[in-house]
Amino acid sequence: MITRHSHDRPEEPPRGNEGGEPTAAQWREWRVTLQERLERYRKDRQEATPDELPEIDERVAALREQVAALRQEEWIAGFLEEAARLLFSRYHLEEEDADLGEGYRLDGFERPFGFDEEPQ
Secondary structure, three states: OOOOOHHHOOOOOOOOOOOOOOOHHHHHHHHHHHHHHHHHHHHHHHHOOOOOHHHHHHHHHHHHHHHHHHHHHHHHHHHHHHHHHHHHHHHHHHHHHHHHOOOOEEOOEEOOOOOOOOOO
16 A cells, blocks of 8 residues: 655646656747748748749758647647646545545545555
């Protein structure tokens, strides 16, 4: 059985970037910046000379790949942030449930044993 201590409990949900990884919001900001650059290249392409087209097309292709990669990182970071928030919320709900004692009902299921007790 795992015993929980008050000093083990975080006081607020994780907000990302604690491990040095960018947050979903940061990934989104970078993606939007590259999308704006991509749109400028697309507009420039309409006014470009035939000699300039290959270079612009290369940059557009590279930016598309980068935008797709940033979108994927944004999604992954957002998923992990949401999972962390849900786990944090669940942890605190379980603590509140334990404080209410034996027989408390959570989600329609009766809890016949105390939070830290094992059924015999």
